[in-house]
Amino acid sequence: MGASAMTREFDLIARIASRVRPRRDVALGIGDDAAVLDIPPGHDLVVTMDTLNTGIHFPPETDPASIGWKALAVNLSDLAAMAATPAWCTLSLALPDADAAWLDAFLDGFLALAGQHDCTLVGGDTTRGPLSISVAAHGLVPHGGALRRSGAQPGDDVWVTGTLGDAAEALATWRATASLDGIEPRQRERLERPTPRVDTGARLRGLATAAIDLSDGLAADLGHLLAASRAGALIDPQMIPGDADLVHRLAGGDDYELCFTAPAQHRATLKPLATRIGHIDATPGLRLNDGTPIPRGWTHFA
């Protein structure tokens, strides 16, 4: 019943540790009871933790490298929404069996994304169980600079990064065909290898008034931002960027783009980073510009 029951039969942790090249601020990384990290002066620590379970958060037939990528991506996306710069992460990996090839492929995806953002894997554990991946991600932001959901003000513009709805269309195809292979490659990439908008998030410091990442769909997540800000929004569905059907752009999940609000004075600065889709007003709730109200928490597949 020991915590390392699995590592006794197969040294997964050593296999993971051998592939990690720590940042200079990692005083002690994988291999002790805990990691020791140097926090630079003048910064706040930003922490998030999300779990992906097979069959719930990704199709069971997803390749291990994509699972590794996505498990980190959804966490880095949370850091991005806070305008934090990733620094370190921990990984708890439950595996049904000790499969070295699977682990190596998983790490290919996980560490490729970690490397892009100089985010060092500093600890965690491996256990036996149905495939499940928990990641805690740690980022840094200049003191007081983190973006929250709660700062939107009437009159602010509402913006989204990238394009929306591709992952939802990919999932719809997967559900209809019972196969990942029938999905258009660009949409499949969006579903399996989302790009956390870390650089954009950091550039929003001092410009945006509120931000959230889009994991459950624009309608649901912007709804969270509005509730936290005690405000409403009017959006133009024609302005929601992307080629996907409107229902997918508005209510499909798994985009991992950012939705944020900012005063109109920053429009010129923000235009290269995102698409303006509407504005905040004082009437609670989310409405389309033809007056259609969007129910709180509405998602296409709910």
Added chain:
Amino acid sequence: MGASAMTREFDLIARIASRVRPRRDVALGIGDDAAVLDIPPGHDLVVTMDTLNTGIHFPPETDPASIGWKALAVNLSDLAAMAATPAWCTLSLALPDADAAWLDAFLDGFLALAGQHDCTLVGGDTTRGPLSISVAAHGLVPHGGALRRSGAQPGDDVWVTGTLGDAAEALATWRATASLDGIEPRQRERLERPTPRVDTGARLRGLATAAIDLSDGLAADLGHLLAASRAGALIDPQMIPGDADLVHRLAGGDDYELCFTAPAQHRATLKPLATRIGHIDATPGLRLNDGTPIPRGWTHFA
């Protein structure tokens, strides 16, 4: 497939958040994309993450309050072994169904221990899946003061806190009787509600040369410390504290006591905190004082 598929049907996160009273250094806790934390100047951040899966790390019939307690305890024990003081934690909870009474009882145990150590739950997520609990725990230690596994020196004494083997005897009874009810109450308490030695760990700063927590058993975990320190140890089995059979004191897991090393000059200071069981020497490996070698990684149930 959204990350909050479960919270749409039952607002577990709100239920959790309503019970948390944050420390003053929590700038932003549960309810945004991530938590924001103030790190005091002159401190290092210490981070650990461990997962408990049902049937692997605890008997499936364990009561939810004990599961909650233990899920945090095993992480605080890791912080204790680093001489870190707990500050914040995150929780990722996979549940087979949204059972409010189960969650409330789980939180009773988790938050009771968190409260004892002023460790604020600042984030995480809930997902649907076989019962699994991942916790990331964050502690603070004065800069450079974290204890590692690697500092033991020949001539140092070897110490352990508390008593060993009770949890292993409890597990042995559970295996033999297929019931938790037949376990002697004190042993059952040790198995289900281990006490992380946080206060002792902090008092070891500046005294101990190396430390590790005992999750897999003294033989296995002291073996890790010796390997990290490139040293050996000679221990007197009669000195290993506790009433349990020697095999359980030496090789049983789940004690969550601390094993540490310290120069002989600190004996008088350390005597109230722990029991001295042997000393470090330069011959690699772990031996009993009659010369019997203990195999690396030996555990009773392996």
